Each structure stands twice: as C-alpha cells, then as structure tokens.
Amino acid sequence: MHGAEDDSEVTGVLSWFPVELPPAQRVIGLFVGKWTIGALRPVVQLGIPDLLAEGPRTATDLAQQTGADADALYRVLRCAAATGVLAETAERAFALTAAGQGLRTGVEGSVRDMFLFASDPMMWRPYENLLHSVRTGAPAFDDAFGETFFDHLRAHPGSAALFDRAMVQNHYPGTDRIFERFDFSRFRRIADVGGGRGQFLAEVLARHPGCTGAVCDQPQVVAEAKAEFERRGVADRATAVATDFFASVPAGYDAYFIKHTLHNWSDHDAGRILTRVREAVGTREDARLLIVDALLTGPGAWDLGKLTDIEMMAVLGGRERDREEWNRLAAAAGFAPANDPAPGDLALLEYRPV
Numbered sequence: 371m372h373g374a375e376d377d378s379e380v381t382g383v384l385s386w387f388p389v390e391l392p393p394a395q396r397v398i399g400l401f402v403g404k405w406t407i408g409a410l411r412p413v414v415q416l417g418i419p420d421l422l423a424e425g426p427r428t429a430t431d432l433a434q435q436t437g438a439d440a441d442a443l444y445r446v447l448r449c450a451a452a453t454g455v456l457a458e459t460a461e462r463a464f465a466l467t468a469a470g471q472g473l474r475t476g477v478e479g480s481v482r483d484m485f486l487f488a489s490d491p492m493m494w495r496p497y498e499n500l501l502h503s504v505r506t507g508a509p510a511f512d513d514a515f516g517e518t519f520f521d522h523l524r525a526h527p528g529s530a531a532l533f534d535r536a537m538v539q540n541h542y543p544g545t546d547r548i549f550e551r552f553d554f555s556r557f558r559r560i561a562d563v564g565g566g567r568g569q570f571l572a573e574v575l576a577r578h579p580g581c582t583g584a585v586c587d588q589p590q591v592v593a594e595a596k597a598e599f600e601r602r603g604v605a606d607r608a609t610a611v612a613t614d615f616f617a618s619v620p621a622g623y624d625a626y627f628i629k630h631t632l633h634n635w636s637d638h639d640a641g642r643i644l645t646r647v648r649e650a651v652g653t654r655e656d657a658r659l660l661i662v663d664a665l666l667t668g669p670g671a672w673d674l675g676k677l678t679d680i681e682m683m684a685v686l687g688g689r690e691r692d693r694e695e696w697n698r699l700a701a702a703a704g705f706a707p708a709n710d711p712a713p714g715d716l717a718l719l720e721y722r723p724v
C-alpha cells in the first residue's frame with residue numbers, strides 16, 4: 371500500500387494511488403470507476419458473493435459451478451479483490467470481505483440490487499453522451515432512448531422491477547441517521563409520496579408502533595407494497611394508494627414524507643408535485659411536508675450530492691438542491707421552513723403550510 375500514514379486504514383482501490391504522485395497523474399485515478407464497476411458486474415451477475423457465503427473457494431471451482439471461462443473469471447475476481455470486496459486468500463482462491471457481504475442476495479443491508487441497477491446498460495447509456503445534457507440542459511437519457519426514464523420503465527417491466535428492487539435498498543449513507551434523529555412519532559398518519567414499494571414507510575412504522583400510513587406511488591409500483599409491509603410486520607397499519615402525483619395526492623395525513631423523489635424532477639415538475647401536496651394539506655396548519663433529499667453545500671465543499679446531481683441531470687432532468695433552492699421551491703407551493711438541517715449530506719427538511 372502506498373500513501374501517507376493516516377491513509378493506513380484505506381484498502382483496495384482507495385489506497386492505490388500514491389499521494390506523492392504528481393497531481394496531474396493522479397487524475398488517472400478517476401478512471402478506476404469504469405474498470406471496477408465493469409469487473410464487479412459479472413462477478414455479481416454470476417452470484418459469486420453468494421457462492422462465497424460459506425467460505426473461500428478457488429476460481430477454478432467457481433468457474434466450473436457457474437459455467438464461466440476459468441482464466442477470465444480469475445481475472446475479474448482478482449480485480450474484485452483489488453477493489454476490496456473480495457480477498458485473494460491463497461493463489462487463485464477468494465473470500466468475501468465485510469464490504470463484499472453487501473453484494474450478497476437477501477442479507478440485511480445488501481445493496482446488490484442497487485449495484486445491478488447502477489451498473490445496468492440502461493444507466494450507462496446517458497453517460498455515453500452527457501455532452502448532450504451539458505449543451506442543451508435536457509436529459510441525455512431521453513436523447514438516447516427517445517423517451518423519458520419513467521416512460522421507459524413503464525414500457526419495460528423488467529427494467530422497472532430492477533429499479534423498484536434497487537429503491538428498496540436505497541439506503542445512502544445518512545438515511546439511518548435521519549430515521550434515528552427525527553421524531554416521526556409526532557405524527558399519527560404519514561403519507562410517503564413517491565414511496566416506491568413502501569420500504570421507508572415500513573421502516574418508520576416498524577420504529578413507531580403508534581403511527582399508521584400510506585405509500586402513494588404509481589399503480590404498478592404500489593402493487594408490490596403489500597408484500598413489503600407484510601415482510602416488515604406492519605401490514606395492519608399501512609395502506610397503498612395508487613396515484614399519479616402530478617394529478618393528486620391523498621388528503622387527510624399529518625405528514626407528507628417525500629424521499630429521494632423531488633430530486634428526480636426539474637423545478638417546474640417538482641413544484642407541480644409540491645402543489646398537489648399543498649392541496650392535500652388544505653387548511654390543516656399542523657400538517658407537515660418532510661422532504662428527504664441531498665442538501666447541497668456551498669462552493670468548494672466536498673459533497674456526494676454534487677456527484678449524484680449529475681445522475682439526475684443525465685437520466686431525469688432533475689437536480690440536487692441547496693437550502694435556498696429548496697426554500698424557493700417550497701415557498702412557491704405554499705410552504706415555509708420549520709427546521710434547519712446541516713448541508714453536505716442527506717437531510718430531512720421540514721416545512722409547514724402557509
């Protein structure tokens with residue numbers, strides 16, 4: 371391992387580029403994103419992390435079981451070990467690391483479906499010509515596929531199911547902190563607008579036995595919510611409402627939670643969704659809008675949101691936002707800020723109706 375002494379905890383690719391390299395050469399470090407995602411995808415597609423769940427195995431053995439070419443498989447496994455999700459324990463034998471557990475099927479905390487979604491060819495295409503977005507401001511996805519992302523999903527059920535499964539695992543760093551810090555028990559009835567299969571509503575209800583709620587999403591998405599509610603043991607307190615949130619959001623809830631959804635849309639479209647939420651709130655002064663999304667930092671500060679913002683631009687024509695942008699959007703729909711979270715991470719922004 372190379373690098374400064376305080377890098378001693380850093381392993382795999384992260385430790386690879388010596389800090390003493392001339393700055394211009396360290397730019398090459400940015401290329402590893404393609405190499406590592408590219409190599410990990412077949413490893414995950416072949417289910418190697420699941421096959422290693424019981425302990426280390428040789429590349430030859432794994433190739434026999436998966437019907438892969440032994441040499442080519444060894445080389446992607448060796449690359450996976452270089453990323454830190456596998457460890458080469460003996461010559462041509464591999465074990466899962468703690469990080470690699472995240473690529474197993476059906477284990478708590480797995481992000482396997484998120485990985486398969488993020489590395490899917492559908493999600494690479496917009497990046498083949500991001501310049502289109504930069505020149506026009508329009509999503510490169512629409513240019514590549516001739517339709518919007520959500521129209522594409524509606525026409526391709528396999529891709530839609532992949533997306534919905536990935537969203538069930540949509541636990542970016544910061545999500546748990548939000549659930550731990552925010553007191554959802556202030557509310558009896560919670561609506562999760564654009565809540566996918568109800569994964570986060572289920573989480574809130576499981577943590578707060580006094581709450582009931584509804585997940586409001588497209589019909590084909592909420593059709594899967596019942597199973598998620600049953601899996602989490604909250605089916606008696608949760609309902610699924612099929613809706614187009616540009617047309618209407620159900621009335622009668624104390625809190626309207628909307629997570630990782632407004633960033634999918636331009637200010638114009640996000641404003642339409644918030645206006646529907648404001649209509650649903652009506653004259654209830656104590657009802658609250660709870661937005662969970664990135665809260666961008668100012669110029670020069672490190673922020674993962676500044677990277678995910680590009681995904682929003684390329685795929686959906688959406689954007690990540692700073693406090694001023696969120697407040698402006700909320701104000702236009704009739705909401706005023708009711709809390710002041712720190713920027714630089716996922717945040718829960720609370721707004722009250724005005």
Ligand SMILES: C[S@@+](CC[C@H](N)C(=O)[O-])C[C@H]1O[C@@H](n2cnc3c(N)ncnc32)[C@H](O)[C@@H]1O
Nearest residue numbers: 537540564565566587588613614615629630631
């Ligand atoms: C990025 S996902 C976020 C899902 C979930 N809130 C989470 O945090 O994982 C955005 C959600 O918006 C939903 N959505 C998109 N268009 C919609 C529409 N017109 N009406 C209702 N929901 C919609 C999608 O089906 C999807 O579940």
